[in-house]
Amino acid sequence: METILLFIAAAGAGMQAIIGLSFFISCVCEKEPRATVYSGIQFLLMLGLVMLLFYLNTIGFFETNSGLTFLIIGLALAGSLCFFLMRKTESNPRALDGTKGLILGEVPPTDERDTVFARNRTLRPGSEEYKTYYEMRPEFENSDAARREKGGPLGHPGAIDRPHDRPNVAATLASLSIPLHLSQPEKFNPPAHPAFKGQRVELNPGSASTRVKGYTLGIGANLVGICEINPLWVYSHRGEVFNENWDDWGRKLELTHKYAVVFATEMAFELVGTAPHTPTTIASMGNYAQGAFIATQLAAFISNLGYSATANHLRHYDTLLVPLAVDAGLGETGRLGYLMTKDYGPRVRLGAVTTDLPLVPDKPVDIGVVDFCRICKKCAHCCPSSSIPLGDQEEANGTFRWKLNAETCFDYWGKVGTDCNICMRVCPWSHASTLPHQLIRSLIARNRYSRQLFNLMDDIFYGTKPKPKPAPEWARYKNGD
Numbered sequence: 001m002e003t004i005l006l007f008i009a010a011a012g013a014g015m016q017a018i019i020g021l022s023f024f025i026s027c028v029c030e031k032e033p034r035a036t037v038y039s040g041i042q043f044l045l046m047l048g049l050v051m052l053l054f055y056l057n058t059i060g061f062f063e064t065n066s067g068l069t070f071l072i073i074g075l076a077l078a079g080s081l082c083f084f085l086m087r088k089t090e091s092n093p094r095a096l097d098g099t100k101g102l103i104l105g106e107v108p109p110t111d112e113r114d115t116v117f118a119r120n121r122t123l124r125p126g127s128e129e130y131k132t133y134y135e136m137r138p139e140f141e142n143s144d145a146a147r148r149e150k151g152g153p154l155g156h157p158g159a160i161d162r163p164h165d166r167p168n169v170a171a172t173l174a175s176l177s178i179p180l181h182l183s184q185p186e187k188f189n190p191p192a193h194p195a196f197k198g199q200r201v202e203l204n205p206g207s208a209s210t211r212v213k214g215y216t217l218g219i220g221a222n223l224v225g226i227c228e229i230n231p232l233w234v235y236s237h238r239g240e241v242f243n244e245n246w247d248d249w250g251r252k253l254e255l256t257h258k259y260a261v262v263f264a265t266e267m268a269f270e271l272v273g274t275a276p277h278t279p280t281t282i283a284s285m286g287n288y289a290q291g292a293f294i295a296t297q298l299a300a301f302i303s304n305l306g307y308s309a310t311a312n313h314l315r316h317y318d319t320l321l322v323p324l325a326v327d328a329g330l331g332e333t334g335r336l337g338y339l340m341t342k343d344y345g346p347r348v349r350l351g352a353v354t355t356d357l358p359l360v361p362d363k364p365v366d367i368g369v370v371d372f373c374r375i376c377k378k379c380a381h382c383c384p385s386s387s388i389p390l391g392d393q394e395e396a397n398g399t400f401r402w403k404l405n406a407e408t409c410f411d412y413w414g415k416v417g418t419d420c421n422i423c424m425r426v427c428p429w430s431h432a433s434t435l436p437h438q439l440i441r442s443l444i445a446r447n448r449y450s451r452q453l454f455n456l457m458d459d460i461f462y463g464t465k466p467k468p469k470p471a472p473e474w475a476r477y478k479n480g481d
């Protein structure tokens, strides 16, 4: 009897020690000095426990009554703790309903002209569009003008990494050219290849979904899902104009496509780790370029099948992508306002293709984000512009959520000359996708007590206000760093 119990105890402690060792290795690879020290201590304690078990066995302790009682109590406690932290606890019904579960009242349509990007990137002082827009929205004119005076992201003379930022700005701008090139109408709405012109390849929705999703992953996406498009998330009017196509500005958008294929690409961990310094913007723009590339090819693939398809990427959006991604089952929206995915947290960029090709939609997911974010608040505490709310979710424009202040966030981008990304860097879900972190994310997705435990552990191992990590050598942003 005691031999079996001892074997179970040694196997459990050994397993713990292996997990502790893999966490230690993970922290070393992540270049996290504080977490490395703590995980090293954790591993030594686990190893010590294994050795203690062997020692007690060699001196015959477990053959005594008190030794057997000690073993039984220890195993019962460890088993109960595992059960308590691993069992599936109640789901969040709102999350399982996708964005429909978050709608509380009337949701006004989103006009792309009102986005902080369209106002500050597209409108040119003195132009007809500028006059028309600020007659329509006078409340934004003074603050937008003041922002333009200071210079936008990447152009600010006081940017955080000056005077050593030029190589990284050069790398960032190199990626931007791809989405710009792919924002020409024949690229985002590709015609069918001549070999397929006028033909339609008949596929049932299940088979079409398998092919389209497989293709998307095959050309570089890390996650993909399908949703029926809720018209609430389609922009009412075009607000961003590229390639001097000014006739498009203010055009009413009418999307006839029923489905969206939404995908995410993982951003480089070591670049995001430097946020808010310039390497993080290399990652953002690199992923936008990758997203434009994937969306354009996917749209061309669907067009060749004989259906209409439109690529949505950095330089051409018909819809808001985060709500579509939620409905397509890629994740949930977190406190920081971004999509939180199970495998990479918010450390992703999104792209999509809308289409009339009949597809099978995926189901929204509950991965425990709302519960976790309610306790965590790390992004809100670390945000230098206080743009992320510290309180609970509230109704904002008819939906129940945490509402990011996009105006103050964008102002901070202008101040540092990058797209900041501090909130993304400090988020506990953004850790590298190593085995221990995958295991922790799985537990968080299942169990509410794990959410509390791992919130606390993240603060202990990584700190409540983690500092940026050094950049890889090729992306250094100051002398010696």
Ligand code: SF4
Pocket: 382, 383, 384, 385, 386, 387, 388, 404, 408, 409, 410, 412, 413, 419, 420, 421, 422, 423, 424
């Ligand atoms: S990007 Fe920076 S400024 Fe914007 S919300 Fe995140 S931490 Fe705050």
Ligand code: SF4
Pocket: 334, 335, 336, 372, 373, 374, 376, 377, 378, 379, 380, 423, 426, 427, 428, 429
């Ligand atoms: S940092 Fe914390 S509160 Fe913010 S999004 Fe990530 S998990 Fe949620």
